[in-house]
Every structure is written in C-alpha cells, then in structure tokens.
Amino acid sequence: MKLSAKFLNNDELSPKVDYNHDLNFLGDESSFAFGVEVAKVEASKKFPQIYKFHIGDTGPKTPEPIIEVAVQALKDKQTKYAHFIGFPQVRENIAKYWTATRGVKIKKENILLEPGGKPAIELALQALVNKDDEIIVQNPSYPIYASLSSFYTHKKPLEWTAYQNPDDKTLEFNVADLEKILTENKNIKLLFLNTPQNPTGMMMGEEKLRQVAALAQKYRFMVVFDDIYDQITFDGRKHFSILSVPGMLDFTINLNGCSKNYAMTGWRLGFIVAPEWLIEIFGQLAVNKWSCVSRVYQIVAGTIFGDVDIDGFHYPSVREKIEPILQADLIEYEKKGKFVSEALDLLSPFILPNKPEGAFYIFPNIENILELKYVSDVLKIKNDKDFSRWLLQEKGIAMIPGSDFGSAGSGYLRLSYAEDREQHIIPGIKHLLLTILEIIEKSEINPPLSASQLDQDLKKIEEKYFL
Numbered sequence: 001m002k003l004s005a006k007f008l009n010n011d012e013l014s015p016k017v018d019y020n021h022d023l024n025f026l027g028d029e030s031s032f033a034f035g036v037e038v039a040k041v042e043a044s045k046k047f048p049q050i051y052k053f054h055i056g057d058t059g060p061k062t063p064e065p066i067i068e069v070a071v072q073a074l075k076d077k078q079t080k081y082a083h084f085i086g087f088p089q090v091r092e093n094i095a096k097y098w099t100a101t102r103g104v105k106i107k108k109e110n111i112l113l114e115p116g117g118k119p120a121i122e123l124a125l126q127a128l129v130n131k132d133d134e135i136i137v138q139n140p141s142y143p144i145y146a147s148l149s150s151f152y153t154h155k156k157p158l159e160w161t162a163y164q165n166p167d168d169k170t171l172e173f174n175v176a177d178l179e180k181i182l183t184e185n186k187n188i189k190l191l192f193l194n195t196p197q198n199p200t201g202m203m204m205g206e207e208k209l210r211q212v213a214a215l216a217q218k219y220r221f222m223v224v225f226d227d228i229y230d231q232i233t234f235d236g237r238k239h240f241s242i243l244s245v246p247g248m249l250d251f252t253i254n255l256n257g258c259s260k261n262y263a264m265t266g267w268r269l270g271f272i273v274a275p276e277w278l279i280e281i282f283g284q285l286a287v288n289k290w291s292c293v294s295r296v297y298q299i300v301a302g303t304i305f306g307d308v309d310i311d312g313f314h315y316p317s318v319r320e321k322i323e324p325i326l327q328a329d330l331i332e333y334e335k336k337g338k339f340v341s342e343a344l345d346l347l348s349p350f351i352l353p354n355k356p357e358g359a360f361y362i363f364p365n366i367e368n369i370l371e372l373k374y375v376s377d378v379l380k381i382k383n384d385k386d387f388s389r390w391l392l393q394e395k396g397i398a399m400i401p402g403s404d405f406g407s408a409g410s411g412y413l414r415l416s417y418a419e420d421r422e423q424h425i426i427p428g429i430k431h432l433l434l435t436i437l438e439i440i441e442k443s444e445i446n447p448p449l450s451a452s453q454l455d456q457d458l459k460k461i462e463e464k465y466f467l
C-alpha cells in the first residue's frame with residue numbers, strides 16, 4: 001500500500017505523527033479504486049457515455065417487499081441498539097434455511113450477523129491467525145483475502161494458482177496443486193475459497209469441494225468458504241456448499257449475506273455460519289468493533305428467511321413475495337452473461353471468453369490481443385493493466401485488469417455484466433468488439449469477420465436472448 005495521506009509524510013508537522021507500519025502490507029479492492037478513475041474520465045466529458053463493466057455491484061435494485069419491511073420497522077421506531085450477535089429469532093430463521101439448503105444441522109448458535117459479508121474475512125484472521133501462520137488464497141481471487149492476510153501475517157499468502165487450459169485458456173483449480181502446497185508448507189491455518197467465483201464467474205463443483213474438504217480434515221485447517229453469490233447460478237446448476245460434507249461445520253467459516261443474492265450491497269447486511277466456539281469469539285470481536293448490526297436491518301434479514309417478532313411487533317416473512325422477483329433477476333443475469341460470452345466469442349481467438357456459470361462476471365483471455373503488432377508497437381500496451389487503462393482513457397470502456405486479482409489473472413480482463421442491458425451491456429460489448437476489430441486490422445491481420453458481419457451476428461445473439 002502506498003500511503004498518500006499528506007500529514008503522514010509531512011516532515012514539518014509537529015509533533016510528528018507516525019502510522020501503523022502494518023499498513024504497508026495492506027492492499028486494495030480494485031473495483032473501488034478503479035471506480036475513482038472511471039468517475040474522473042466520466043467527469044471530463046470526453047465520451048458521451050462510459051460503458052461500465054467494472055462494477056461488482058448488482059444490476060437490479062432491492063426487491064420492494066424487503067424495502068417495505070425496513071420502512072415499517074423504522075415507523076415502528078425500531079431504532080435502538082440490537083442484539084450484538086443477532087436477534088435469536090433472526091438467527092434461528094437463517095439457521096433453518098441453512099439446514100434445509102445445506103443438508104446439515106445448523107443452529108442459531110452457529111450464526112452471527114455482520115455489516116456486509118466482508119467483515120468475515122477480517123474476523124477469521126483476527127480470531128485464528130498468528131504471525132507465523134500461513135494462509136492460502138486462490139489465484140486469481142477476490143483481492144481482499146490476500147490484502148488482509150498480508151496485513152495480519154506480514155507476508156504474502158500462499159497461492160493456489162489456477163491452471164490455464166491450453167485450448168480455451170479458461171482457468172481451473174486442480175486439487176492436486178492444493179495438496180502440494182499443504183505437503184510443502186507448515187502452519188497452514190486458513191484457506192479462502194470462493195464459489196461462484198469473483199473474478200472468473202466459474203463454479204467449483206461438488207466433487208472438487210469434497211476433495212478440498214477431505215484435505216481440510218486431513219491437514220487440519222479452516223476453510224473460509226465464501227459463497228456470497230450462491231443463488232446466482234446458471235443453466236440449472238446447483239451450488240454445492242462445503243458445509244454439506246460430513247464434519248465440515250467444524251472446519252468452515254461460511255461468509256454469506258444479502259448483498260448479491262438479494263441486491264442489497266449498499267445495506268451492508270451479511271452473516272457468518274461457523275462453529276459455536278468461533279461465533280463466540282466473533283461476537284466478542286463484533287462488540288469491540290461495531291456493537292451490533294442495525295436493528296432495522298436485523299429485522300429485514302430475519303424476514304428474508306421467516307417471520308420475525310421483535311418488541312411486540314410482527315414482521316411476516318417476505319420469502320414468497322421476493323421469490324418471483326429474484327427469479328426474474330436471475331434470468332436476466334443468465335441472459336446477459338450468455339450474451340456477453342457468445343458475443344466475445346465472435347472475435348476468438350483474439351478474445352477468449354469463458355462460459356458464465358454463476359455470479360455476474362466473465363473473465364476473457366486477451367493475450368492474443370496483447371501480442372498484436374499495433375497494440376505492442378504503436379499503442380505500447382504491454383499487459384492487461386495497460387490495455388484496461390487504454391480502453392478506459394481512449395475508448396470509454398471500463399473493465400478491470402485480470403492481474404488485479406492475482407498473477408494468474410495476467411492477460412485477462414474481468415467484465416461484470418451486472419449493469420443495465422440496454423444502456424451498458426449491449427452497446428458496450430459492440431463498442432468493445434469494434435475496437436478490437438480495428439486493432440486487428442491496424443495490425444495488418446485478417447480479422448475473423450468484417451464489421452458488417454460482426455454487426456449482423458451480434459444482432460442475432462441479441463435476438464436470441466432478449467427478444
């Protein structure tokens with residue numbers, strides 16, 4: 001981390017203020033930092049519109065029945081402190097839902113409410129990790145795991161690096177590679193594991209998760225199992241939770257919440273499912289940090305999973321009302337993901353998209369674009385970071401460089417297709433493809449198809465999904 005706060009680096013300040021040197025180990029979350037750059041370009045009015053594929057936020061807005069619960073709770077003056085771990089009934093509702101969907105008995109004592117899903121990452125580290133412990137993160141993965149791991153251990157975490165499929169350049173995680181790390185290193189305390197995955201939009205299937213679970217039990221490490229996108233899965237794929245493997249409740253810190261599944265990112269409402277002894281520690285940490293999740297939001301969380309009665313007020317479950325809304329949102333995500341993947345595929349092998357499986361990301365390989373003469377010699381673009389910057393600054397297209405998610409993401413871009421279809425996804429993908437076509441032509445290479453053919457083919461894909 002580069003500290004930029006002026007007062008910290010100002011030698012003339014008296015008395016001199018020093019800062020926590022551990023901050024030198026802290027990283028960043030690329031989509032937030034990148035968003036600042038996008039806002040600058042947008043404010044410059046250089047382009048009539050910026051096509052936004054960088055945002056890890058949900059496209060749809062929070063379903064109305066959820067908002068109504070919050071409004072009602074406020075009108076009922078539910079404004080005081082709330083239970084620090086979460087009201088028992090709220091946790092009971094979540095526990096019942098988890099028991100039903102994970103096929104393992106979860107009790108309310110296994111649940112803690114938190115402000116967003118993210119705090120679980122730091123809670124896990126604070127509760128379990130000492131400086132000489134090792135942590136494993138997937139490479140590529142959500143950057144906060146590595147950032148906070150370094151902050152707490154003063155070293156880079158070990159990396160379970162994805163293997164690049166030589167044919168289509170998709171990234172896959174081999175469990176044998178994880179086992180190699182486990183046999184070669186000592187003091188492994190935690191593995192951060194995420195499915196459906198940010199940034200790739202790929203899912204880890206039951207077989208692999210069972211193998212990872214067996215390793216956790218054999219080598220005795222905890223898995224921070226982040227399935228915050230668990231309900232956003234396509235083609236009828238069912239998310240498999242590592243908690244479903246017998247005995248894994250003892251080895252799992254399950255990060256989940258309302259942000260992505262219920263389009264509630266800005267509410268900051270999440271929860272953790274973990275062994276009772278850890279929930280006790282997390283509760284103590286929570287009291288030290290945020291006291292409790294807001295009472296209104298606790299009530300909201302409870303009604304997503306069942307009825308809630310607090311202080312003489314009754315809040316009926318919104319589950320049945322929100323189900324059709326969520327279903328429609330899911331269909332829209334799936335259509336947009338498939339549209340983007342098939343559209344990008346028109347310019348393969350220059351851009352090689354993976355097939356979207358879940359979440360709302362796609363992680364196309366762009367190595368063949370980076371090798372084009374015009375790109376390397378004229379534009380002087382060397383890597384995915386340069387290309388992403390050029391796309392934003394010169395073409396008004398915002399996409400995050402894959403290497404922001406780890407070295408294995410080098411040569412890729414992360415596209416989020418959560419934004420509005422008509423305003424961003426369809427015209428933005430067309431603009432991107434025409435840009436790539438232009439680069440190919442300027443490199444004096446025959447493009448896979450002409451601009452007019454591209455236009456026709458794109459229309460067909462658009463009709464296939466959106467008519």
Ligand SMILES: Cc1ncc(COP(=O)(O)O)c(C=O)c1O
Nearest residue numbers: 056116117118142198228257259
């Ligand atoms: C994989 C993953 N985990 C956790 C989070 C954080 O979720 P929340 O917004 O609920 O804190 C995100 C947000 O982008 C994410 O992509």
